Amino acid sequence: MFKRGRSQVVFATFLTLATLVQGLMVKQVPQEKTVAELLRRVKRGWVWNQFFVLEEYTGLEPLYIGKLHSDMDQGDGNIRYILSGEGANSTFTIDDSTGDIHAIQRLDREVKSQYVLRAQARHRVTGRPLEPESEFIVKIQDINDNEPKFLDGPYQASVPEMSPIGTSVIHLTATDADDPTYGNSARVVYSILEGQPYFSVEPKTGIVRVSLADMDREVREEYQVVIQAKDMGGQMGGLAGTTTVNITLSDVNDNPPKFAQKLYQMSVPESAPVGSVVGRIRAKDRDEGANAEMTYRIIDGDGRDTFDITTDPTNLFGIITIKKTLDFESKRSYTLKVEGSNRHLDPRYLNKGPFSDITIVHVSVEDVDEAPEFSAPFYYAEIPEDVEIGTIFKTVSARDPDAANNSIRYSIERTSDPGKYFYMDITSGALMTVLPLDREEIAWHNITILAMEMNNPNMIGSVSVAVKVIDINDNPPSLTQYYEAFVCENAKAGQTLGVHRCSSDNSAWILTRRGGWSQREQSVYHLPILVTDGEPPVQTATSTLTVRVCSCDADGNVLSCSAEAYTLPASLSRGALIAILACIFVLLVMILLMLSLRSHRKKPCLTDEEENVHENIVRYDDEGGGEEDTEAFDIAAMWNPREAQLGKLRQDMMPEIESLSRYVPQVCISGGIMATGDGNVHSYVLSKLYEADLDPCAPPYDSLQTYAYEGEGSVAESLSSLQSAASHNDHDYDYLNDWGPRFRKLAEMYGVIEANNSLW
Known part of the structure; x- marks a missing residue:
């Protein structure tokens, strides 16, 4: 491995030496130089190399990369080579005497593909630079040490059921960390390991497609597919990676709905109010979601006007409700013909038949013991206020609406007649008076009549009766207020004194019958007035009008209505006046004393604690x-x-x-x-x-x-x-x-x- 690496370094050095030297020369020439100067050779002191090294070296010794050498180096040891830049002295080291470069750590191209270093030659003793500092690159060559990876796996995908062959399901991409520009280390080929014959994958693109027609979600919904990605173009010796794709068949509306029963039996009490739920039905669909949503309607039957059907919020069930009031005695059963159909249709599958179904619903009305019903929603009656006690003024009637037709008993609700003015016959429903009526006290009586079944006291019906008390002439007229009038001393006969009104707002004019009035003779007149109404029986009343004699000016304006003071006789002495006042004082004292004695005899209840009854007992000091x-x-x-x-x-x-x-x-x-x-x-x-x-x-x-x-x-x-000798307690x-x-x-x-x- 070490020898192979050195051969590649030497080969690369010869290939790139001329190019690198030419580039460095061009880089160092200023723009203002002439052509002759540009063509003149510049002496370089470096024996320049571009270094290559394979990644993932696993030897025990440091990996030799290359050698740096200056032509000023005579081999006498006066030259010292210095290395700086990326990884210097940590990843790479240099022998400062020979210029040999070694890698002292394991290199990974996927972590870092190249390093930029700088080298310089200095005099060992003086430290003076002998050559300008120059850069060089150490490139890491790739080896096939990474398998392809699916970074986002495992994958979830869906495809509509019944999809044709070749329908794309998902596009997969595997990533290889090796160098795609060097060899086949990063060239990936895809294949399917699991999921045949339902699905397939394109080798170069990684697109998963449907490979079997007419896959039915209602038969099988979930599929698991395993896809492999292999580098080196799929050849033997390449590295491989796998992933899983979970594929779900999405639903399409390809199934018609069906009712579970062809006949449904339901019942409802006749007392159920309008809007009450009778029952619910469902046409089931093998599809799901929106494809299973239903809509219902009543298409026929004798109950289509009495009942209604709606779809519940889930759009699955049909809810049958009451549209009109039921009556067991009138009709005891109804028949409904109900259709249930899919709400959302797919035109591609309409050839599979009608997407609806029909069923029959039979509704029975149950009898309920109902409260008695009156013949009218309310009653009205008028009674004169002088009607005789015991007079029947209204008769109400109620019946049992049930088939049993039980007997009815009547009564007056206690709170509606607190004064107990009326009586209700328990069997006939006759309403009569038991107390005198007075329109001026109560003009209207609003009473409630109750009707109760004999066999079921809990069944009680009620009705309101408005009783108007008609007025009769039983109250005498009266003046609306206390009236006073005045007459001038100089008034003549036939002159108007003033206006006086009755309770019916009628007016009466008071006239003088003579003239010559005098305050000294009589200052006040009390005039009796007889007031009579006009309706039979005629009622009369007597009132008194106070007329004062006043002194007036020529225009009739009142000056004074009090008599002039008389002067006392001169013969009446002061002593006589004192005696008169003393008599009046004594008289007042006697009156107060008599009133006090009278109030003492009429004592109130014995509520005072000091009025102890023991004192009354002591007075009886003799036995009978x-x-x-x-x-x-x-x-x-x-x-x-x-x-x-x-x-x-x-x-x-x-x-x-x-x-x-x-x-x-x-x-x-x-x-x-x-x-x-x-x-x-x-x-x-x-x-x-x-x-x-x-x-x-x-x-x-x-x-x-x-x-x-x-x-x-x-x-x-x-x-x-x-x-008492046996008594030991206080009395x-x-x-x-x-x-x-x-x-x-x-x-x-x-x-x-x-x-x-x-x-x-």
Whole structure:
């Protein structure tokens, strides 16, 4: 190897020596030299060489590259050779005495193909340059040490299915790092190792092509092809590299759609709203992506006006929806003829048949228990405000729309009639009044009527009834405001005093009937005015017009409407005036005192903490006779209500019972009517109950006298905790506040009223 390298260096030296020397000579001649001077030979001191060296030297000794020599070198050792430039002293070294150059490192042309160095000869002792510094090049010769490489592999490619033979799939390129200008080290040839007979590759270009016709994606979709690239023109001994190409057959629309079933059965409840989904169908396609997208339409059937079909967002399924309201009682089933077809067609494959399919969809309507329906969407009624209670003014009707036709019950929604003015007959639907109506209070009543099935209380229908209360002439007219008028002292008969208006905006003119008015005689006149309306029954009202007598100027303008002050008689002394004022003061004090006493007797409810009931109890400092006390009412009458008519009445209660009996209503007890009699304990108890309802904060003082202390021989034992030996707690003085419930319990105990009676 070393000898071969030296022979190439020597051969290259002789080939390039003349050219290099001539180039250096031309380079050093200035432009202003004459032709004769250019032709004169310039003496050079170098024995010049251009050096070549093979890459990838693997010997143990340094690789000899060449030799530098100056003709000034006499061989006496006075010349010293110096090397500088790329790789000097690191990759290349020079023997400073002989000028021999060696490579001390392994060279790789693919890393660096040439090195530019500089050499100079100097005197060894003085260091003076003997020759100008010159450049030379060391070129690295290539050997076939790199295989072809596919830098972007492995590759992904696709080609449409059913593509014809020769269709290009992908263009591959392998890169060889060797020198393409030297030998065949970088000349690559392509071949296919795997993937026949489906694909092939062009040897020189590396283009992969289809080599088998009618490849079907639905049969096989993925293929793996292995391609080889070999240098040295594919000859034996060349280096090779491989790569993989994954080829996918892309889909084309070459398959028609097909429904999985020729008949679909679906059902939907009749209560489903418009727009509800009934079901979905699909015509499947062996293709994929856009080639499998479908469009659906109803082409025939008795349900084409009742149902609709659309394509879902994936463009695969047909969604059947309701277009019109369903009614089980009217029609119980529908038939639809549906067509599904491809959305995108490929003209190249239309000869394979129609790209659509047809199926039948049968839709059954299910019966649903529906709420009752009224005969009208709403009702309107007019009632005079003086209509008699119990008058039927409107009748509504509802029916069960189901085939069962269940019975209907009617009622008024509670919140729509808070005043409970109306009553609805539960079976007939008749609407009547139960309270007097007043147009001036409520002119319109908007109530809601409910209709409920007897067999299914959850099925409830509703309707609105607008009730207009018609006005009748039941209110007397009245003046819109308080009016005052004036008359001038110099007014004459027939003169207008002023205008006075009624509630209907009618006008009345007030005229004088005489003249000669005087403030001194009478400064104010109160004129009664009778106001009458014109509709039967005629209503009248009386109002008073205040007319003041005023002094006026000649034009009728008011100067003063107050009477002139009179001067006091001269005989009235100051003492008399003081006495009159003192009398007035005393009179005012007496009036205030009477008002204070009156307000003291009419105290409000016992809400003040200082008004302790204990003080009232202390006043009763003597005991009665218990059951022997004949002055109080007989307690035995409460044990047997029948004896109440024969019992001895308490005299101090009789006036109160008589006065209250006018206000006690009749009360139903156990299905009968209990009248309020003067001597009846029932009446007395009910009177007290009614009094408690009207004034719930008034304590029962009479009851306090009766039950606060017990008499001798009481069969009820003690009703009070006062001075009880068994009581260790402080007495609760608040028992008056809950005496009402005790009184009720006592009344229930003796059978006066029923338990849970709503009168209390």
